[in-house]
Amino acid sequence: MVHSILVGFMGSGKTTVGQLLAERLNCPHLDLDALIVARVGKSINQIFAEHGEAYFRSLEAEMLAGAFKREGILSTGGGTPVRPSNRRLLINSGIPVVYLKASPEVIINRLHGDQSRPIFQTLDKKKLTQLLHERENAYEQSATIRLSTDHKEPSEIVHTILKSIGASVQ
Ligand SMILES: Nc1ncnc2c1ncn2[C@@H]1O[C@H](COP(=O)(O)OP(=O)(O)OP(=O)(O)O)[C@@H](O)[C@H]1O
Numbered sequence: 645m646v647h648s649i650l651v652g653f654m655g656s657g658k659t660t661v662g663q664l665l666a667e668r669l670n671c672p673h674l675d676l677d678a679l680i681v682a683r684v685g686k687s688i689n690q691i692f693a694e695h696g697e698a699y700f701r702s703l704e705a706e707m708l709a710g711a712f713k714r715e716g717i718l719s720t721g722g723g724t725p726v727r728p729s730n731r732r733l734l735i736n737s738g739i740p741v742v743y744l745k746a747s748p749e750v751i752i753n754r755l756h757g758d759q760s761r762p763i764f765q766t767l768d769k770k771k772l773t774q775l776l777h778e779r780e781n782a783y784e785q786s787a788t789i790r791l792s793t794d795h796k797e798p799s800e801i802v803h804t805i806l807k808s809i810g811a812s813v814q
């Protein structure tokens with residue numbers, strides 16, 4: 645069974661923190677974006693460009709459902725909780741869902757020059773802030789644990805998550 649799930653906006657650190665958390669717990673790291681890339685055999689940019697976002701989103705939903713049945717730490721994509729059926733899966737999972745929060749300034753700083761996220765490429769600071777605001781409710785609804793990642797090292801975030809998971813399963 646998946647032990648915990650990470651949600652949050654692009655650049656909040658789901659992949660980075662999920663990998664580290666999985667190492668600490670000595671279990672597999674399941675990164676939903678990486679699973680999709682492996683399944684299609686194309687980068688996320690290529691999938692968006694050649695098949696469209698709708699195709700990516702339906703694959704994302706299908707693979708989220710499959711990933712739940714596997715063992716490990718699950719890092720979702722930045723848009724995963726936006727689809728209501730995905731959100732329901734997260735909410736009803738009974739698994740700790742950690743919302744990694746980050747401010748627009750920090751996200752832009754972390755993803756500056758990044759070319760691998762098709763949606764990020766289309767956003768200036770105003771649009772990114774608006775999209776973050778639009779998605780906030782979806783992340784909040786899905787989450788059982790929330791923490792700000794601004795100006796925190798990934799190792800410190802992992803430490804906080806481990807304490808929270810421990811507290812929530814006792
Ligand atoms: N706590 C942190 N402090 C500093 N840099 C970080 C932190 N977390 C992540 N980063 C950096 O930010 C970038 C994006 O991180 P990451 O890929 O983990 O984000 P993500 O939430 O998985 O994004 P996406 O939703 O697009 O998959 C990477 O370059 C990573 O090294």
Ligand SMILES: O=C(O)C1=C[C@@H](O)[C@@H](O)[C@H](O)C1
Binds near residue numbers: 688721761
């Ligand atoms: O926030 C988003 O919509 C996305 C985030 C990434 O994790 C990828 O899933 C993809 O680039 C779309």
Ligand SMILES: [Mg+2]
Binds near residue numbers: 658659719720
């Ligand atoms: Mg990621």
